Amino acid sequence: MIETFLNPEIIAAIWPIVLAGLWNTVLLSLIVVPLGLLGGLMLALLATIHHPLVRWPLMAWVDFFRAFPPLVLLVLLFAGLPFAGLELGGFACVAIAFFLNTGAYYGEILRAGIESVPTGQVEAGRSTGLSRLQAMTHIVLPQAVRNVLPDLLSNTLEVVKLTSLGSVVAVPELLFQARQAQSVTYSPTPIVLAAIVYFLLLWPLVRLLSRLENRALAGRR
């Protein structure tokens, strides 16, 4: 069993390949998480404008990307756009797809956070002479982020896991590297190894989240 699924010789041989994949996964996450947060923040700030001409298109935008599978979006950008004369490469496609898809999720979370801060606080801030922007950045956002921190973390976990989609468009992240190693060695060991690496990387975050979520739902009653 060990011979097949965790062969020590194969592990020794492919470890550098998998390690390079791990670094790329970390790097990719460090790029796409802030990108998604930025997209989400833009959507959440737009949502503070309570005009129907802003509200409805915004809701349609968010619902569209909640309904659209991220992999389909990625394939559309990677394989569809070249027909319009635009060849972006795997990495750029991942970045755009994540900005759109995870931005919609982060946007919903941040919007809920902003709405959780009573409007009286903004009014009080404004009456002391703060501008709208200052009231938002100094009074509302810090509390909003704290109120929805478990949801933000949980979405970030999903985003990091989602970077594995990069393997479909040849971005050399952890899963892609493991599959390359698998096709060279004809052994499932590289995939098992990659799974173990993902687990060790993300387990601490899952443990933390599980505690935060239990507390949040229990406190709701």
Place this chain on the structure above:
Amino acid sequence: MTTWDRFVETFFNAKVMLKYYPDILSGMVVTIELAVLIVVSGLLAGLALALLRALAIRPLNWLIIFVVDLFRSLPPLVIIVLIYFGLPAAGLSPSGFVSTWMSLAFVLMAFSEEIFWAGITSIPRGQWEASRSTGLSFWQTLINVVLPQALRLTIPPLTNRTIAITKGTALGTVVAVTEILGQASSAMSNSYNPSPLMMGAAAYIVLFLPVVVAARWIETKFAWKR
């Protein structure tokens, strides 16, 4: 030909669409089958695990928590690839369809167990004690007193998570499942035209957008009044 005409000719080519729409439709059927199987088996397994956890048998609970953590930490695509390419080495050869179903059902099981469990623990101990003292058994208390309240609490987070995981059926295309994306991709490479991909994208919107809109409605309806 204007730029617009060329754009339509490329991305919404009537001839290509007419030829390949039956493929996309059959892909939709596979996606729906897969989605229903995942939702039903994933949620039932998650509920079963949460009920087992309520028995409070220490070693069993550690095992449940480990399994749940495992499937929450691993990316779904990694689990699919692991089952599809890994199990044959152990003498089992699940099809792409079965691999995708199993993987996403496990993931939904893990997430829904957490949500169901959080719902169950949110019911105050006093209610357990009161029910047991009126003569209800452990299971009667759980099913008649605790679960009806707990389930209501879990509906908003559960619908969101279920949609997000069910959308993952598109991942099946990596292991050659003939669902929408798989059909669209092969039609695109056969016709050298992106129109099938546009049809596939539209098919996902037709299937999932009503679910997302319904979820929004459910969320406001079942939101626990604070």
